[in-house]
Amino acid sequence: MAPVRTSVTREAARRLITYNTSPDIGFDRSINPYRGCEHGCVYCFARPNYAYVGLSPGLDFETRLFAKSDAAAVLEWDLSRPGYEPRTIALGTATDPYQPIEREHRLTRDVLEVLARFRHPVGIVTKSGLVLRDRDILSALAEENLVKVAISVTTLDPDLARRLEPRAPHPQKRLAAIRGLAEAGVPVMVIVAPIIPSLNDHEIEAILKAAREAGASEANYVLLRLPHELDGLVEDWFAEHYPGRRDHVFSLLGQARGGKSYNSAWGTRLIGEGPYADLIRRRFRLAKTRLGYPEERLRQRTDLFRRPERPGDQLCLL
Template structure:
């Protein structure tokens, strides 16, 4: 097994980023060093976001996990500039030969042909409709979407096919697409989950440096709700001894903004995320670091993470049960449903394109 290598980065260079280092991926045999051997102090530029283009060969990814309420998803982008330190998707960058650390939030892969490939996959005679999830891995409304518009183009395809879709985001750019979302919601074809991890803007900036402020995300919930789009407020993740005291307040804020449903996920630290999160704790919350990790390990049999289905999302033990009970009590008190209404499947059909012959039936 290859040893993971890491190097810390000057705080001025990583300003506005979540990761404190750029650990090499599990599949990278080369060690990366920051120093070039000359101990000469120099001013080095901050890390810019680089967008790379990838020609996608397929778009709809399948899963059989009993932990999630969907069996298919698409990802217009790989990596995420939001830079959430806790993001469980960070290790996916290792498969691309890049670091789950700063590379994950500065080396973004955009897939401009995604709408074209998605349309072809939906037109297959063997395709059977079910809710398509977007944003479950990386955020489709991260900053790159402003310039590339891949998510909007995919959404237009799904609208034209009358295909049900569930979207998860922290990005307020989703407001740009309210015209599409409102039309789809009127036909019961879409719902949206907006993640609000904390109401504290300072803490939010530390944990998720390029995500809109909590107040701004709540405003997005209101705008979506006013447009008739069913919205779920998501406290994902709950961070032990950091955000757990805010459960009731986050749910109430979501309800006041127009959310009709609420959900939560416990902090998950798979693979490289564990070391990066502990590094972040020592930097920003050194007095709480041992307490946070003690809670995490308590829920996972003494380990930083247990990937077993049924346990990875919520954990086990006294603390996990207490969080679950508090959430359910707040949910009931605020009349927030545990699930959003089921979407319509019976409207799905392939649209007639220009030059195509219309069906007789």
């Protein structure tokens, strides 16, 4: 079978910052320089977004990508608005800001350069070692407590990683990214995500240990989420790769999701509830304590925010 080609369409963005009111996450605004993600992670909760615009949450999400080519200019406009009040911006919440096309388009670096000029706090979520390319910006931001990077590690098993995340970096490269960032003075969180019942849940302690040894100072997790079309995509994936486990996995997931494969209720949609979810929660907490992960999370500063002067600004005041 011939390899599937990836296409990238440049698009203009009216606004770059997206706001949310969810009580489940620690930020109220985010930026995604790209739509779609070349990593091809079968479980990605952002896949159903493609159905809203008439594209496939399956193959299209992985191969028909969109780059917000004016991201830096639009962000600068957003941050320069008179009424703007700074809070941490999450970079890469729906699609990976360091997916392979970032090497060519460099939109994530452009965004970081703008945030650095404004001294604006940012949190980054990625699977990619490409984040190390931007250590110069990230370490400068870290000196003023303006950045934290979260590296997602789903499994340490390269065969399982290749099946789940076919074009994402090898697990060891993610651990190397944690190590490289930590050595540069950049705070790093490891995210064990998603935890998939009876598939990678036995690796929780091993992932936390490997990440801690690499320099991670925080840890979090997410239980597998299957909104909308994602339910069927993951069922098909199990039928192809692990047919004997499918029923058991979905049975355990249902125990943590109120009898369904997904429950969108705030407070439980990320970690589930019930005996299985409680067991995961206890294991995670005990492992963090044993490995010496700090209880308190690092919070980025907002009081350093400034709007850089631009040509013509003084004339506008006269």
